[in-house]
Amino acid sequence: MLELVDLHRTFGDVVALDGVSFEVPAGHIVGFVGRNGAGKTTAMRIALGVLQADEGEVRWRGHAVDTATRRRFGYMPEERGLYPKMRVLEQLVYLARLRGTPKRVARERSSELLTTLDVIGDPNAKVESLSLGNQQRVQLAAALVHRPELLVLDEPFSGLDPVGVDVLSAVLQRAAHEDGAAVVFSSHQLELVERLCDGVVLIDHGRVAAHGTIEELRASRARNLWRVEVLGADASWWDVVPGAAAVRTDDGVAVLELGADVDPQRVLDVARASGDVVSFGPVRPSLGELFREVVA
């Protein structure tokens, strides 16, 4: 398990992290969500040792992280970077060896990964000769080639085509759920985060605004909303139910917020008495809606 404990970091007068703490358990995929400049990249850089925290600690399996431990982490920085003039395979082998993988093993895994990630092009071609999408896949291969115990990916999905998104999703799920790695990635594609992640960390202005599973976030954050579609009812038919208020209405469809003590069945009874009920059910907010609510 990766633990970020009370991380603080400032750049001049700008406070980038103001006491950030969260965990990424082994075998889990955690989505790291926040607006631009919220502190995601800074937190990730500190976790990888690329930046130093002013205060706080990064722990892996309960111990403070040192250089030897960091070599077992995999990283895909937001600002992608590879040697443009170095050959693809040679580059992957080099980066794997820097993290302590023996040469022969590094070579085998690099070739394997290039196939798995569906990198199109000659493995002995220079990186700069590949298309941007393929360079991105090579970048991902560089993060995976040493079979990391922890994978930290900064905006890994940006710039990928739909097929690339599927390939990357599968790779991350395999890394976490089959190989037992702890995976954390940042993304603005919230539906992807919702689909892939076991947990979410929502960061805002350098602080963790919410974290947990998506269901937990819903439970803690979401309002008690119900969507009712009734044909032939009077406007404001719900007024007779104390504690029910319309959030929005549209041509027979009403979204009602119910007070904690209001029984939804009572609302349904009133609706049926008012007209023909076509549909009735709770509204499950998407991660995007939760996100907007938290950062608003």
Add this chain to the structure above:
Amino acid sequence: MSAADRGSWRLVAVRDFWVRLRERSFLISTLLNVTVISVLVLARASGGIGGPPSFDLGVVGDADVIAIASATAERAKDAHIEVRVHEYPTYGKSEAALRGGSVDAVLTAGRITGFETIDQTLLALVQTSAHAQAVNAVFDEHHVPPAERAAASNDEPLEAGVLEAPPPHRQDNAAIAFIGVLLLYGQLFGYGLWVATGVIEEKSSRIVEMLLSAIRPRQLLAGKIIGIGVLGLCQLLVIAGFAIGLGTLTHAIDVPGTAIGAAALDIGWFILGYAFYASLFAAAGSLVTRIEELQNVIVPINLTILVSFVISVGSLQDPNSPIAVAASILPVSAALAMPVRIVLGAATGWQIALSLTLLIGSAIALVPVGARLYEGAVLRTGSRVKLRDAWRAA
């Protein structure tokens, strides 16, 4: 720091070594060096300094004229000069030989004729021989005894001497020192620049963030400096070997021992000078993100090396001038200026010891300074990083 981490600089060094070795600019710089040295060595070899001079003297006339020619050949031999005498039956034939270039001059009764000019050495030898023959004729006429003749005909009655004899092979040594300092200048500047551009390459391609998530900045910096430095050293060895080989083959260098010594000296001072400058070049490179901005930040280092080079070349003429002595001791210029003075035999033991101590000491002191600036600046892309900010950020 774990044992595994300590060794990661080697991987960086090996990569940098092979990547630069395969670069076209490495091939070009090697060829350029070899070409410049070939031109210098061959120019020196064809300058006639390589072997003893020799002349062909045509002669037409009676026994007296032939005797002058023979006496000239004898006299030349004493001075380690070869004069070959060719007798011709007629003046016409000797003139044809002169025009054809098979003789350097033709001696006839009372006259020596060249084609366009007559070599001063040959002319002096023939004139002296002719003069001696004339004087001997007078001595014969007056029956002068042999002992007095010898005294009177000695054309070097004065013993010549100097207060301070120059070191032997001074010409050779100056030539070797010049080639040496030229090579050192090229290597120190060229490889220092390569360190700086290597740093920028990693910064501008953003791979530095990937690298620094795996190894420490100092390991990355050390690997880069050592890898590029070893390549510079290998290139220097090849070029020095080529220069000595060519020089010996063409007799441009009489004393290969001195040249080998000078080459070893150059290599030693290259290592020291590179150690001194490389971390500065790396720090300079880490301040900017684009190659085009590099010129602005390395101007001070450039100028220092250039001025050191100019002083070093100047000290070939007067290796004991105050500026030459000072430059050979100050760490910023010692790597270029001191080897010149050592090859010329001008540096004293204490000067060499002081210069080495200062250079090694300051190189050791500069490495952490350069490394700290590098650490503080290498992750900051965008506009140029100020020295003070880089220092504080590390």
